[in-house]
Amino acid sequence: xxxxxxxxxxxxxxxxxxxxxxxxxxxxxxxxxxxxxxxxxxxxxxxxxxxxxxxxxxxxxxxxxxxxxxxxxxxxxxxxxxxxxxxxxxxxxxxxxxxxxxxxxxxxxxxxxxxxxxxxxxxxxxxxxxxxxxxxxxxxxxxxxxxxxxxxxxxxxxxxxxxxxxxxxxxxxxxx
Amino acid sequence: xxxxxxxxxxxxxxxxxxxxxxxxxxxxxxxxxxxxxxxxxxxxxxxxxxxxxxxxxxxxxxxxxxxxxxxxxxxxxxxxxxxxxxxxxxxxxxxxxxxxxxxxxxxxxxxxxxxxxxxxxxxxxxxxxxxxxxxxxxxxxxxxxxxxxxxxxxxxxxxxxxxxxxxxxxxxxxxxxxxxxxxxxxxxxxxxxxxxxxxxxxxxxxxxxxxxxxxxxxxxxxxxxxxxxxxxxxxxxxxxxxxxxxxxxxxxxxxxxxxxxxxxxxxxxxxxxxxxxxxxxxxxxxxxxxxxxxxxxxxxxxxxxxxxxxxxxxxxxxxxxxxxxxxxxxxxxxxxxxxxxxxxxxxxxxxxxxxxxxxxxxxxxxxxxxxxxxxxxxxxxxxxxxxxxxxxxxxxxxxxxxxxxxxxxxxxxxxxxxxxxxxxxxxxxxxxxxxxxxxxxxxxxxxxxxxxxxxxxxxxxxxxxxxxx
Ligand code: HEM
Ligand code: FES
Numbered sequence: 001x002x003x004x005x006x007x008x009x010x011x012x013x014x015x016x017x018x019x020x021x022x023x024x025x026x027x028x029x030x031x032x033x034x035x036x037x038x039x040x041x042x043x044x045x046x047x048x049x050x051x052x053x054x055x056x057x058x059x060x061x062x063x064x065x066x067x068x069x070x071x072x073x074x075x076x077x078x079x080x081x082x083x084x085x086x087x088x089x090x091x092x093x094x095x096x097x098x099x100x101x102x103x104x105x106x107x108x109x110x111x112x113x114x115x116x117x118x119x120x121x122x123x124x125x126x127x128x129x130x131x132x133x134x135x136x137x138x139x140x141x142x143x144x145x146x147x148x149x150x151x152x153x154x155x156x157x158x159x160x161x162x163x164x165x166x167x168x169x170x171x172x173x174x175x176x
Numbered sequence: 177x178x179x180x181x182x183x184x185x186x187x188x189x190x191x192x193x194x195x196x197x198x199x200x201x202x203x204x205x206x207x208x209x210x211x212x213x214x215x216x217x218x219x220x221x222x223x224x225x226x227x228x229x230x231x232x233x234x235x236x237x238x239x240x241x242x243x244x245x246x247x248x249x250x251x252x253x254x255x256x257x258x259x260x261x262x263x264x265x266x267x268x269x270x271x272x273x274x275x276x277x278x279x280x281x282x283x284x285x286x287x288x289x290x291x292x293x294x295x296x297x298x299x300x301x302x303x304x305x306x307x308x309x310x311x312x313x314x315x316x317x318x319x320x321x322x323x324x325x326x327x328x329x330x331x332x333x334x335x336x337x338x339x340x341x342x343x344x345x346x347x348x349x350x351x352x353x354x355x356x357x358x359x360x361x362x363x364x365x366x367x368x369x370x371x372x373x374x375x376x377x378x379x380x381x382x383x384x385x386x387x388x389x390x391x392x393x394x395x396x397x398x399x400x401x402x403x404x405x406x407x408x409x410x411x412x413x414x415x416x417x418x419x420x421x422x423x424x425x426x427x428x429x430x431x432x433x434x435x436x437x438x439x440x441x442x443x444x445x446x447x448x449x450x451x452x453x454x455x456x457x458x459x460x461x462x463x464x465x466x467x468x469x470x471x472x473x474x475x476x477x478x479x480x481x482x483x484x485x486x487x488x489x490x491x492x493x494x495x496x497x498x499x500x501x502x503x504x505x506x507x508x509x510x511x512x513x514x515x516x517x518x519x520x521x522x523x524x525x526x527x528x529x530x531x532x533x534x535x536x537x538x539x540x541x542x543x544x545x546x547x548x549x550x551x552x553x554x555x556x557x558x559x560x561x562x563x564x565x566x567x568x569x570x571x572x573x574x575x576x577x578x579x580x581x582x583x584x585x586x587x588x589x590x591x592x593x594x595x596x597x598x599x600x601x602x603x604x605x606x607x608x609x610x611x612x613x614x615x616x617x618x619x620x621x622x623x624x625x626x627x628x629x630x631x632x633x634x635x636x637x638x639x640x641x642x643x644x645x
Contacts (some may be wrong), residue, residue, distance in 0.1 A: 034355075037369065043359045063456060068361035070456055113361075116481060118340035119333070119458040139460055140337070141476065141537055157481050 043067070048176030050168065053107065061124045063112060066175050070112035070120055071163060072136075073173075076147060081105050083134060084148035094159045098148040101162050109173065110149040111163050114138040116156035121145060136160070183210050207393055212411035213418050214399035216635050220294075221397065222425030223287040229426050230280040231385065235378055237273040238322075245325065247371035249364035252327035253452040271441040277319050278444045279433045281467035284312055292498075293519060295507030296398040302499040304395075307388040309495045314381050316468070316492075321374040323465060327367060330446050332453030333462050335370070336362050341475075344482040361455065401634045402507025403627055410631035461536055469533030470526050474607070476537050477600035487604065494611050501611055503619030506627070514622040515614070522610045525603050532600040542594040548587045556585035563589060 049066055051073065056062055061074040076084070084098040102108055114121050116138065122128045123136035123145075131137030131144035133152045138145075143154030150159040165175040184205040186192040195202055244263050246255040259266040288308070291297055297305035324335045339356050343349040358365030396405070405411045412418075436443065444466060448459045464472050474491050478484035509516050550556040556574050563570050571590040576583060628634035 037358055038355050039357075039359050040365070043365070065456075068359055068363045068455060116340075117337040118343075119337070119462070120456060140458060140462055155479055155481060155484075 048174060050172060050174045052172055054171040060126075063124050066163065071175060072108070072110045072112040072124060072149070072160075074108045074110075076106055076108055080108075080134065080147040084146060084150075087146070093151050094157065096148075096150060096159055098150075101148050101150070101159070103165075103167060107173075108147070108149060109162060109165050109175070111161040112136075113160070114140065114143055114156055115151065115158040115160065116141055116143055116154070121160075207414075208419075209413065209415040211393065211414040212396070212405070212408075213414050214397055214405055214410060214631050215412045215417075216399050216401065216631050217397065217418065217421075218400055219421075219425055220286070220290040221399075222422050223283050223290065225422035226283045226426050226429045227280070227287060228385070229429070230276060230283055231378070231381065233276045234273060234280060235382075237269050237276060238375075238378065240269050241273055242375060245371070247325065247368045249327065249367055249453075252325060252367060256326050268437070271437050273322075275433065275436045275441055275444065277322065278436070278465070278467065279429070280315065281319070283429070284315060285467075288312065288495075289523060292522075293509045294398055294400060295402055295502070295504075295509065297499045298502065298507050299499065300395045301392075301398060304388060304391045305499060306496055307384055307391060309492070311381055311384045311388065312495075313492060314377055314384065318374060318377040318381065319465070319467070321370045321377070324367065324370050325374060326449055327453045328449030329451040329453060329457075329459050330449040330462070332362065332455065333458055334464055335366065337462060339366075341485045344485045346482070363455075398507060399631060400508060400510065401628055401631060402511070403629075403631055403634070406630050407632070463534055466530065466534075469531075470529035471533070473529045473533035473596075473600045474604050476533075477597065477604045479597075491604075491607060494608065498611060498615065502615045503617075504622065504624070505619075506624045511625040511627055512618070512622060513625060515618045518610060518614045518618065521606070525606050525610075529600065529603045529607070532596050532603065535596050537596055539596040540593050541596065541599055542592070543590060544592040545588050545590040548589070550585040550587060551582070553585050556587045559587050 046067060049064070051064055053073065053075070056073065056075045058075055059077045059080070061072060063070050063072055065071070074080075081098075089095045089097050099105075112120055112124070117140065119138050119140035121131075121136035121138040121143070123130045129137050131153075133144050133146035135145040135147045135149060137143070138154065138156065141155050143156035144152050145156075145160055146152050148159075149162075151157070163175050165173050168174050184195075184202040186195045186201070191201055194200070241259065244255060244259050244266065246252055256270070259270050261267075263269075291305060291308070320334070320338065324331045339353055339362060342353045342356060345352060354360060356366070357363065358369060399405075446463060446465075463469070471488050471491060475484045475488040478487050504512065504515070506512055509519050548556075548559065550559065553574075553576075560572050560574060563572060571593070573588045573590070575586045575588055577586065629638070
């Protein structure tokens with residue numbers, strides 16, 4: 001009788017042990033197969049660029065590529081800055097002060113990808129529409145961004161993202 | 177599978193030898209020759225065969241295309257053009273694959289509405305139905321991935337918009353999206369994996385189709401009356417009756433297919449896809465292929481990003497549970513007078529949703545407005561102020577128009593408008609109400625028409641059916 005019970009307990013233990021080894025082993029083997037899809041070393045290597053800002057005039061904007069994404073760099077006019085700083089932060093759909101989004105009031109650096117579903121908003125070229133708030137307008141589903149790149153109207157949930165960057169000199173920044 | 181295999185007689189030495197080792201001929205004979213099938217199936221029941229035909233066409237043309245296609249961001253677009261211009265018969269093969277995707281969805285949607293109308297999802301056919309929903313899900317994924325391979329503007333931006341749906345997932349959305357991209361945006365690694373998976377998925381579909389037909393052959397086909405066969409008199413053997421009927425229908429379908437391939441191959445496509453992908457410029461109006469339009473309309477109808485994505489997924493996934501949402505014991509809508517109008521309204525809803533998906537979100541289906549002409553901007557603005565002072569909710573717009581002589585300012589006062597956004601939302605509401613409210617409630621309160629006593633009776637009339645017994 002007692003030896004029967006021992007047998008059951010032993011078999012249970014073996015089942016659990018074997019099951020755990022197989023489970024953990026399987027999970028460990030799966031990880032490389034999943035992780036291989038993440039951005040690889042060559043994608044990460046492209047991760048930083050330097051941009052010379054000196055040719056950009058007041059009110060002008062340029063678009064450059066960083067990690068396959070368009071980066072909007074805009075030299076804001078005094079009016080742009082005023083409009084961005086005047087509006088009470090609490091009135092915004094995604095509240096964020098203009099001063100938290102720039103390192104230097106004149107220079108606005110943004111990832112130019114609509115936070116709704118990833119289209120490129122218009123408003124970079126001189127003749128473009130700028131939307132109702134003087135910044136950018138996304139034609140895909142109608143999101144309006146202001147002169148700080150913040151969402152003001154439309155389906156996009158968030159402000160245009162600010163990429164990591166730093167000023168190397170007064171007229172040169174490094175993105176990434 | 178059931179025991180319909182016994183009439184198989186191997187006719188020569190080889191088949192006898194084979195039958196003792198691998199009774200595959202016996203299996204085929206039982207399932208596709210002798211198989212008893214309700215005698216009253218109409219042409220809507222031929223779409224299963226038509227779908228099998230479509231799947232075969234996609235596999236054959238796809239494997240051939242893959243011999244010439246280059247899954248690399250710099251070469252994909254050019255390689256598709258190379259297929260079109262240089263490869264022997266390349267244009268025919270590519271157009272067949274491209275039109276084939278549309279034909280496949282056309283047949284699949286008819287097949288699904290057939291199942292919905294005749295209650296083919298009800299016990300004991302739930303598993304057949306669920307496998308079908310899995311197949312349409314895989315088809316959607318496959319067609320989306322295939323479309324991306326062309327690497328034109330529409331391909332690129334469709335991939336961008338659809339992969340960005342995953343960013344709606346809280347917290348991990350961003351990492352999942354980058355994992356799908358294999359980078360920080362849609363690019364070369366993305367294209368390469370989409371190609372790999374576009375090659376894989378059709379074979380998953382083949383496996384699902386095999387299970388679908390297996391499950392079908394366990395319980396047998398439903399039929400337009402929804403009454404199960406009771407006597408031998410209710411069924412006929414699959415061969416020759418349905419082999420001929422299915423073949424004939426497939427031929428007719430192939431004529432339509434061929435008409436598109438030879439006379440209007442690009443009719444169902446979008447001209448922006450003849451422009452190579454440009455990550456710096458979004459086309460002014462992104463639309464998916466026609467077969468995704470209803471789902472796209474549902475996605476855009478909901479103003480919240482996460483909720484929009486969830487609703488769109490739910491629109492397909494709700495199909496998994498309808499065997500349990502429908503409370504009626506009667507299968508065929510023929511005998512369900514109360515459900516019938518709701519069913520047709522549902523069909524119309526799906527079609528109009530497709531139309532909404534093709535139009536821009538602020539398109540106005542109905543608009544009633546007064547327009548007043550002014551010659552100076554100041555006059556138009558002051559008129560606008562005046563109306564606003566009386567009614568601060570007035571919907572006013574000043575439209576500047578320039579013709580050869582002068583500039584005029586039209587003050588448009590919109591009294592009533594039905595925008596795409598609002599209509600899509602109403603239709604989305606009905607789409608879900610049909611499953612979650614109408615199906616359960618109608619089944620409980622409806623008095624169905626009297627069902628025929630048997631399939632034979634419905635075909636031959638009562639007296640001759642009795643005689644034939
Ligand atoms: C369930 C079946 C399938 C569906 C619904 C489907 C759908 C599609 C679609 C919509 C396209 C874009 C067509 C265009 O714009 O020209 C496409 C392209 C492509 N498909 Fe498929 N496909 C299927 C099966 C296959 C298979 C089995 C293969 C090969 C193994 C394949 C290989 C390709 C290739 C190489 C392309 C890109 C070339 C082109 O643009 O024509 N497909 N597919
Ligand atoms: S992607 Fe910009 S509004 Fe939808």
